[in-house]
Amino acid sequence: MTRLLLIGPPGAGKGTQGARLAERFAIPAVSTGDIFRANVAQATELGKQAKAYMDRGAYVPDELTNALVLDRLQQPDAAGGFLLDGFPRTLAQVETLDAFFAEQGIGFDAVVQLLADEDEVVRRLLNRAAEQGRADDTEAVIRHRLAVYAEQTAPLVALYADRGLLVSIDGLGAPDEVFARILEGITRKVG
Ligand code: AMP
Numbered sequence: 001m002t003r004l005l006l007i008g009p010p011g012a013g014k015g016t017q018g019a020r021l022a023e024r025f026a027i028p029a030v031s032t033g034d035i036f037r038a039n040v041a042q043a044t045e046l047g048k049q050a051k052a053y054m055d056r057g058a059y060v061p062d063e064l065t066n067a068l069v070l071d072r073l074q075q076p077d078a079a080g081g082f083l084l085d086g087f088p089r090t091l092a093q094v095e096t097l098d099a100f101f102a103e104q105g106i107g108f109d110a111v112v113q114l115l116a117d118e119d120e121v122v123r124r125l126l127n128r129a130a131e132q133g134r135a136d137d138t139e140a141v142i143r144h145r146l147a148v149y150a151e152q153t154a155p156l157v158a159l160y161a162d163r164g165l166l167v168s169i170d171g172l173g174a175p176d177e178v179f180a181r182i183l184e185g186i187t188r189k190v191g
Contacts, residue, residue: 013171122139
């Protein structure tokens with residue numbers, strides 16, 4: 001039974017490490033960004049509503065996001081645990097999740113924060129943008145996005161640190177090495 005939250009900027013390896021953690025603990029990786037993108041691709045009602053916000057780089061309203069996540073966490077495959085990625089992102093979302101957890105008598109076992117050197121992350125994101133033909137992802141745009149991310153997640157990181165759940169991991173290095181560090185950090189929390 002493992003419930004984890006993965007926090008980290010774009011380019012820090014969250015996708016790779018999240019997939020590995022999900023496999024190791026046999027839990028679903030629940031990424032709100034992935035769910036929204038899949039809904040946009042399939043032009044579902046949720047996707048249509050979310051798209052306008054996502055296109056602007058804005059948060060999808062809590063009404064939609066909270067309902068989506070709470071529904072997902074009540075699916076049978078999440079009964080034995082889950083890895084959340086991309087949610088909660090605001091203190092209001094933390095409150096919603098706390099209320100749900102209290103109702104269910106559950107909580108996070110650990111909150112894993114992936115840290116990565118900014119210049120390295122910028123390099124990775126520039127490469128990714130070039131591969132995907134996203135010319136508008138310039139270095140300035142990427143640095144701005146990273147600054148916004150850091151500013152927005154700081155209160156969450158502080159809150160989970162206060163609760164004694166935070167495991168901060170150096171995300172630089174080979175994926176195997178980083179994964180080993182994460183497992184070690186989680187083991188320290190969970191025992
Ligand atoms: P991500 O891949 O996590 O960067 O998410 C992509 C987009 O999905 C974001 O820019 C938001 O528009 C939306 N999104 C993902 N997670 C959330 C969330 N927790 N709250 C609001 N919007 C979200």
